Amino acid sequence: MSALLEVDGISVSFDGFKAINGLSFSIGAAELRAVIGPNGAGKTTFMDIVTGKTRPDEGRVLWGETSISLLKLNEAQIARAGIGRKFQRPTVFEDQSVADNLTMALRANRGPFAVLFWKPSRDTARRVAELADEVGLADQTDRRAGELSHGQKQWLEIGMLLAQEPRLLLVDEPAAGMTLAEREQTTTLLKRLAQTRAVVVVEHDMDFVRRLDCKVTVLHQGAVLAEGSLDHVTRNPDVIEVYLGR
Amino acid sequence: MTRKPLILRNPSILIVLAVLAGFTLTVTLLSQAYGSGVIPTSMVKVLGKTLCLALAAVAMDLVWGYLGILSLGQMAFFALGGYMIGQWLMYARTEAIVAASMAQNPIPPTPAELQTGVANQIFGVVGSSDLPLVWSFAHSLPIQLALVVLVPGVLALVFGWLAFRSRVNGVYLSILTQAMTLALALWLFQNDSGFRGNNGLSGLQNIPGLEGVGQARLSVWFLWASALALGLAYLLAAWVISGKFGSVVRAIRDDETRVRFLGYPVEGFKLAVFTLAAMMTAIAGALYYPQAGIINPAELAPIASIYLAVWVAIGGRGRLYGAIIGAVVVSLLSSWFTGGRAPAIELPFYSVNWVDWWQVLLGVAFVLVTLFAPRGIAGIVDWLGGVMPPRRHGRDLGPDQGALQEQEAKA
Numbered sequence: 001m002s003a004l005l006e007v008d009g010i011s012v013s014f015d016g017f018k019a020i021n022g023l024s025f026s027i028g029a030a031e032l033r034a035v036i037g038p039n040g041a042g043k044t045t046f047m048d049i050v051t052g053k054t055r056p057d058e059g060r061v062l063w064g065e066t067s068i069s070l071l072k073l074n075e076a077q078i079a080r081a082g083i084g085r086k087f088q089r090p091t092v093f094e095d096q097s098v099a100d101n102l103t104m105a106l107r108a109n110r111g112p113f114a115v116l117f118w119k120p121s122r123d124t125a126r127r128v129a130e131l132a133d134e135v136g137l138a139d140q141t142d143r144r145a146g147e148l149s150h151g152q153k154q155w156l157e158i159g160m161l162l163a164q165e166p167r168l169l170l171v172d173e174p175a176a177g178m179t180l181a182e183r184e185q186t187t188t189l190l191k192r193l194a195q196t197r198a199v200v201v202v203e204h205d206m207d208f209v210r211r212l213d214c215k216v217t218v219l220h221q222g223a224v225l226a227e228g229s230l231d232h233v234t235r236n237p238d239v240i241e242v243y244l245g246r
Numbered sequence: 247m248t249r250k251p252l253i254l255r256n257p258s259i260l261i262v263l264a265v266l267a268g269f270t271l272t273v274t275l276l277s278q279a280y281g282s283g284v285i286p287t288s289m290v291k292v293l294g295k296t297l298c299l300a301l302a303a304v305a306m307d308l309v310w311g312y313l314g315i316l317s318l319g320q321m322a323f324f325a326l327g328g329y330m331i332g333q334w335l336m337y338a339r340t341e342a343i344v345a346a347s348m349a350q351n352p353i354p355p356t357p358a359e360l361q362t363g364v365a366n367q368i369f370g371v372v373g374s375s376d377l378p379l380v381w382s383f384a385h386s387l388p389i390q391l392a393l394v395v396l397v398p399g400v401l402a403l404v405f406g407w408l409a410f411r412s413r414v415n416g417v418y419l420s421i422l423t424q425a426m427t428l429a430l431a432l433w434l435f436q437n438d439s440g441f442r443g444n445n446g447l448s449g450l451q452n453i454p455g456l457e458g459v460g461q462a463r464l465s466v467w468f469l470w471a472s473a474l475a476l477g478l479a480y481l482l483a484a485w486v487i488s489g490k491f492g493s494v495v496r497a498i499r500d501d502e503t504r505v506r507f508l509g510y511p512v513e514g515f516k517l518a519v520f521t522l523a524a525m526m527t528a529i530a531g532a533l534y535y536p537q538a539g540i541i542n543p544a545e546l547a548p549i550a551s552i553y554l555a556v557w558v559a560i561g562g563r564g565r566l567y568g569a570i571i572g573a574v575v576v577s578l579l580s581s582w583f584t585g586g587r588a589p590a591i592e593l594p595f596y597s598v599n600w601v602d603w604w605q606v607l608l609g610v611a612f613v614l615v616t617l618f619a620p621r622g623i624a625g626i627v628d629w630l631g632g633v634m635p636p637r638r639h640g641r642d643l644g645p646d647q648g649a650l651q652e653q654e655a656k657a
Binding site: 051053074075076077079080084085087091093094095096100103104105110111112113115116118119144146147160164 | 486489490491493494496497500501503504506507508509510511512514515517518636638643644650655656
């Protein structure tokens with residue numbers, strides 16, 4: 001199976017501090033992966049590089065069947081190529097309604113003129129309703145996103161990601177600030193999504209990672225320390241020393 | 247799926263257009279040329295100019311209130327529009343005068359002689375008798391009309407492309423826009439820039455070919471044209487910010503980074519809105535200066551663009567009608583206070599003369615509005631409609647500098 005995303009030997013340093021140090025990573029087209037690691041291990045920087053927010057000093061990031069280099073693309077182009085990102089804090093457009101947030105995220109031509117002449121159709125209205133329903137906001141579509149609770153904003157953001165129909169989903173600490181029931185819902189959703197696309201979950205919470213029941217990549221000091229099933233990596237003495245042992 | 251037409255979705259459009267039509271009709275019926283003559287021609291001109299300023303304010307609101315860019319260079323586009331139409335007005339009128347005087351000559355003048363005569367007349371004041379290159383099309387009304395939108399449009403496009411591409415934001419972008427205006431003004435001040443230096447272009451109130459009409463009627467015609475332009479621009483602006491495009495633009499104002507991660511080319515959207523606004527502002531300028539009669543580089547002074555921002559802030563940022571209210575109220579008050587008609591306040595120890603103190607009053611009003619009524623005068627409309635700001639404990643609606651503040655938003 002060829003990889004959907006292949007990160008090869010990337011390094012990046014900020015003011016002499018090596019945030020990422022020769023990291024390599026690859027994920028298949030339909031796979032769920034958890035990335036864990038202590039604070040400062042480079043998890044967020046890794047996501048920043050894949051989504052184009054940070055440029056690495058060296059290394060390659062290849063995408064898709066044709067292995068195009070993501071390093072030549074800007075954030076918007078990478079997003080259009082099919083990489084969606086869920087931030088740690090829910091970031092939705094608070095001044096706009098739930099329906100507007102979802103409509104903006106719907107997969108469509110993103111050019112200014114195409115957007116200017118865009119008209120809602122029966123299809124798009126149905127899709128927005130479906131998405132709102134899927135994330136439990138069916139009766140809130142006319143409310144402004146700013147009025148939603150923290151958990152509802154998380155869900156709205158997930159709905160927006162679904163609307164984008166990405167081929168790779170990067171999710172930063174989805175369980176943060178969620179109740180137990182919401183966590184369970186999130187686990188189910190992420191597992192289901194991973195049947196048709198690649199999903200990378202960055203998470204602190206080992207309990208949550210165990211529920212995901214997937215391959216785990218452990219980062220430490222900007223490089224991969226161990227990779228494999230959760231049971232496999234938790235038995236790794238290096239991992240125990242730097243992460244779990246503390 | 248059928249959608250309600252724009253006007254029904256956004257009733258403020260209908261109200262604004264109706265008020266505008268009513269205003270125009272009333273002024274016409276009270277004018278000297280077409281009615282009772284209660285409103286003198288000079289006042290008709292003031293009102294017509296005010297409508298042009300309101301149009302510039304609507305464009306400013308698009309850029310600042312919706313896109314989140316506090317542009318302090320809008321008046322550059324306004325003045326450029328004025329200069330472009332002024333070139334034709336001055337050239338065509340001078341040509342007629344020169345042709346008339348040369349008609350006395352025994353031999354009819356050649357086109358080259360005629361042009362030299364015109365150049366002598368226009369540029370004698372800056373010690374030149376050649377027609378500068380930038381006046382190449384001044385003889386043609388259609389071309390100069392096209393240049394009214396093209397020159398500011400291209401300037402906005404190039405400036406915006408350079409600024410947005412390097413992701414200059416917030417205060418730095420404001421300073422950059424201000425610098426652009428100042429640079430343009432300094433260039434225009436030079437005698438050899440081809441725009442008659444600090445003399446500017448004058449006699450613009452005389453429209454070539456319409457000499458027999460008289461200022462009384464002309465002033466009303468310009469009022470109509472200004473009202474029409476404002477109405478159409480309002481419709482266009484309301485349409486632009488209504489649909490998904492408006493959603494994206496407001497999203498860029500509040501959280502630009504997030505919009506990028508949704509896959510939208512943020513720079514393209516900024517350029518589109520900035521350029522559109524520049525063109526609207528230029529049309530406002532092209533209608534303003536024939537009513538003012540004169541344009542010179544002082545019109546581009548940075549303070550003029552800051553006034554525009556003040557009007558929009560006092561009227562209510564992020565509401566198109568707020569921009570109109572702000573521009574009309576503040577500029578009319580300003581011309582009342584500075585026109586010497588406001589009675590001075592006699593204190594025992596000091597006489598408050600409004601010509602001097604008006605600016606202080608305006609400054610204080612601006613500070614008070616910013617602090618205590620960020621929704622501006624348009625906030626009254628929200629208050630009457632029962633729209634309250636959301637309860638966000640002081641948090642803005644997005645992380646960006648231009649993001650809507652809690653008090654500006656609607657719950």
